Amino acid sequence: MKAGLKSLIFPVRLRRVAAAFAHGIPTAKPETVDVSSERLARIRTVLQKEVDSERMPGAVVMIARRGQLIYSEAIGFQDKAAGKPMTKDGIFRIYSMTKPLASVGAMMLVEEGKIQLNDSVSKFLPDLINMEVIATGKDGKTTRERAKRRITVHDLFRHTAGLTYGEFSYVPEIRAAYAEANLLTEPSRLITPEQFTAGIAKAPLVREPGTAFEYSLAVDVLGRVIEAVSGQRLSAFLDERLFRPLNMFDTGFKVPEANWSRIAEPLRRKRHFLDVKIDPLNELAGVGGVSTSADYLRFCQMMLNGGALDGRRYVSPTTVKLMTSDHLGDLPGVPELPGNALMGVDGYTFGLGFTVRQGPGLAGVPGSEGEYMWAGHGGTFFWIDPKEELAVVFMAQIPGGIRTYYYRMIKALVAQALGSSP
Numbered sequence: 001m002k003a004g005l006k007s008l009i010f011p012v013r014l015r016r017v018a019a020a021f022a023h024g025i026p027t028a029k030p031e032t033v034d035v036s037s038e039r040l041a042r043i044r045t046v047l048q049k050e051v052d053s054e055r056m057p058g059a060v061v062m063i064a065r066r067g068q069l070i071y072s073e074a075i076g077f078q079d080k081a082a083g084k085p086m087t088k089d090g091i092f093r094i095y096s097m098t099k100p101l102a103s104v105g106a107m108m109l110v111e112e113g114k115i116q117l118n119d120s121v122s123k124f125l126p127d128l129i130n131m132e133v134i135a136t137g138k139d140g141k142t143t144r145e146r147a148k149r150r151i152t153v154h155d156l157f158r159h160t161a162g163l164t165y166g167e168f169s170y171v172p173e174i175r176a177a178y179a180e181a182n183l184l185t186e187p188s189r190l191i192t193p194e195q196f197t198a199g200i201a202k203a204p205l206v207r208e209p210g211t212a213f214e215y216s217l218a219v220d221v222l223g224r225v226i227e228a229v230s231g232q233r234l235s236a237f238l239d240e241r242l243f244r245p246l247n248m249f250d251t252g253f254k255v256p257e258a259n260w261s262r263i264a265e266p267l268r269r270k271r272h273f274l275d276v277k278i279d280p281l282n283e284l285a286g287v288g289g290v291s292t293s294a295d296y297l298r299f300c301q302m303m304l305n306g307g308a309l310d311g312r313r314y315v316s317p318t319t320v321k322l323m324t325s326d327h328l329g330d331l332p333g334v335p336e337l338p339g340n341a342l343m344g345v346d347g348y349t350f351g352l353g354f355t356v357r358q359g360p361g362l363a364g365v366p367g368s369e370g371e372y373m374w375a376g377h378g379g380t381f382f383w384i385d386p387k388e389e390l391a392v393v394f395m396a397q398i399p400g401g402i403r404t405y406y407y408r409m410i411k412a413l414v415a416q417a418l419g420s421s422p
Helices: 012-020 037-052 098-111 153-158 172-180 193-202 218-230 234-243 257-262 293-304 317-323 338-343 403-415
Strands: 058-065 068-079 092-095 132-136 142-146 289-291 348-350 355-357 372-375 381-385 390-396
Touching: 037 058, 037 068, 037 403, 058 293, 058 403, 068 293, 092 390, 098 153, 098 218, 098 234, 098 293, 098 317, 153 218, 172 193, 193 218, 218 234, 289 293, 293 381, 293 390, 338 348, 338 355, 338 372, 338 403, 381 403, 390 403
Parallel strands: none
Antiparallel strands: 058 068, 058 390, 092 289, 132 142, 348 355, 355 372, 372 381, 381 390
């Protein structure tokens, strides 16, 4: 079944009922799981003020605790310019929230013995066997040198491959090389996977593999590894192994025409927002996904359950533990570590597809040691807190740096509602 077509198969009424109940996650009153309804109401109050002030268009927020859906609200506008109110089944460009989905898909192949984390990526993508690294001399001139070691699959998961994002690089030669190879986000969706891999091989690495965390195209390359190992398009593999079994009806790499009216839009249409109405030639595991709050909450609940949901296991509890452990150690972050990149706070490291909280302190937001999360360039955000048995999905389309402000805001608003007894 092609990615996205599943949403045409399920009747509209069934999909909307499923969305209202997060596709089968049972509902409960907040107080039954020790959460205050009165305090949860602050979420709508605060976000509505942001909508009324025209700082954000709208949002969908869903919260599950102890396996129960306790909060599900649509606030503001799905498309402010068209005067269309937000609906719970709104479809969002999730950008980098595609990465955790693809990372879990790749770990399924690890569990099957088809990939090892220490494998060289060139085992699956031979074009990447002899990578070059850009070097800057004392005179400021740049040259290319052969990388001292090969990129591993582990590097792709934890963003230590020496790759970067061309749009954000401060190195002119890197920006130029990524542009020439069509590795910038929108152009890279319009080339073939083979052309994408060839472009990665041609462009220099920004630093030696394994030496630093730098948020990058690494998971997009991991998507090419999934395709090479599975023999399927990325969308087909994830649809078969993750989206369809989890009843993630509206998650994929494009929005079918029948659902275009459900696409959430930013306040001001930005040219750099992905066109999710087209069928991309190159499905990007790092930025190319679309989803709904209810769909993504299903994924979060599965992870919170240790890799299983509704009687079906997707990955083992040991794999979930591995993915949500510290995989950076003392490696530096360039230009910043994951918590700063995500929310502008300290106290977080990176695992295999998720940023992970290291302790109760340091971070300027409430949370528990071991909670894990990620977000998307368009303004989407989620976190999973095993100690609090909590999964939260926040979906909005808020481009620009202000999105980190909203991530910190929703983090605090949910935390203050925990504990219903005086």
